[in-house]
Amino acid sequence: MAEKNVPPYLRIAAELRRRIADGELAPGDRVPSTRRIAQEWSVALATAAKVLTALRQEGLVEARPRIGTVVAGPGAGDHGRTSPDGPARTSARASSSPSPASAQAHAPDRELTRDRVVRAAVGIADSEGLAALSMRGVAARLGVAAMSPYRYVNSKEDLVFLMADAVLAEAEYPRDAPAGWRSRLELGAHTLWALHRAHPWLAQIGPLTRPLAVPSLIAYSEWMLTALDGHGLDPATMLDLNALIYSYIQGTAVHLERETQAASATGLTDEQWMDSQAAAYGALVASGRFPTFAKVLGSFGDEGYDLRLDAMFELGLTSMLDGLTALMEGPGRARP
Known part of the structure; x- marks a missing residue:
């Protein structure tokens, strides 16, 4: 050809x-x-x-x-799609100009x-x-x-x-809910975070002010609202707190997708990009204009600071739930 x-x-x-x-x-x-x-x-x-x-x-x-x-590892091709003739196995050294018949072989068989x-x-x-x-x-x-x-x-x-409905439906909430509002909120938050981890684009589906009316997202809200119910909160506060926790998860997870986009655009991993910025950060630290920043950053030594989203997520969630304790368990409130 x-x-x-x-x-x-x-x-x-x-x-x-x-x-x-x-x-x-x-x-x-x-x-x-x-x-x-x-x-x-x-x-x-x-x-x-x-x-x-x-x-x-x-x-x-x-x-x-x-x-x-x-690039797939050795033998990955053995797990490709199958046809009546057996597994699809194509050599990496195949002809540089596949024929139309070869292209037709890729037509879906279902x-x-x-x-x-x-x-x-x-x-x-x-x-x-x-x-x-x-x-x-x-x-x-x-x-x-x-x-x-x-x-x-x-x-x-x-x-x-x-x-969005399909991946959110992957969430599993136990029929026997954990005892206490905090444990229930933690489980719901961790479940939603795990979904965003598996599907980073999920954080991009829409603004908080325009939530999708999909059954699986309502199932998450049902789980969280049940944890908030029965503690003397008015309905508006319950919905605000549900939205606040959701927004925290989404706001943190949005960086997963942004990192994917940045890596695709630059061809650099986050570590490689940070290495390329070392001289610029070094100059800022040495300028003397930001003494606290320089002190904190310098405390890490040669290894430097490693931003770990999972650890940061846990810190933020713990702080948020600590802050809710007074609201949920204050005078006149129901105890877990």
């Missing part, structure tokens, strides 16, 4: 396949994101998504939440459903971020026509709604 007749996504996939085969990209290395592919090869995001879908179906790459798409559309969208958002999500990208990931997902979802906005 003449090079000019090869679809752009196949030519790009062939180049990335070559880099993997030649060892330029080793197992575990990040491969270019859809946005980076679109920029480097001047193609649409949907085309870039088809590139990663083709390599993923071959078992050469795999999506990892909060990291992106990386009937398209709304659930498959939603799960494909969640997969893109988990690995690439919500900004990289598009209906065309979902179609490319599923290996179907660009307009096919619209038979099941009206728009991207509707899709995000369904995605």
Whole structure:
């Protein structure tokens, strides 16, 4: 097949396949994101998504939440999609110009459903971020026509709604609630934080002032409000406290998605980026203008300060619940 007749996504996939085969990209290395592919090869995001879908179906790459798409380890291709002829196993040294018949082999072998559309969208958002999500990208990931997902979802906005409900439904709340308001609030907060950890884009779904009316989010509120009920609080205060805790979780988790976006845009991990800022911070510390900042930062020595979101989340949650104690257990209030 003449090079000019090869679809752009196949030519790009062939180049990335070559880099993997030649060892330029080793197992575990990040491969270019859809946005980076679109920029480097001047193609649409949907085309870039088809590139990663083709390599993923071959078992050469795999999506990892909060990291992106990386080169798969040895044998990863053995766990790819299957056909009546057996597992899909494609060598990293395959031809640089796959034939149309090869491309057709990637067609889905199952009937398209709304659930498959939603799960494909969640997969893109988990690995690439919500900004990289598009209906065309979902179609490319599923290996179907660009307009096919619209038979099941009206728009991207509707899709995000369904995605949020699907991942929030992963939360499990025990029938036997922990004794005491604090233990119940802690469990609810930790459950929601874990979901944001698994799906960083979840913090981007909408402002606090425009909550989504999805059953699984109401289930979270039901759990938290039950913990606040029976302590003499008026309804407005109960709802305010529920929103306050939710906002704290969402506000902390938003940095998970932002870090994914920053890593994709710069190609640097958070540690690498901080290393690149060492000279600038050193100059600020040495200026003498910020003595307390210099003293605190200097106390860490050569190892420096490591911002750990999980530890910071725990500190903030503990402080918030400590502050609620007087409100929940003050004079005339019900004890846990």
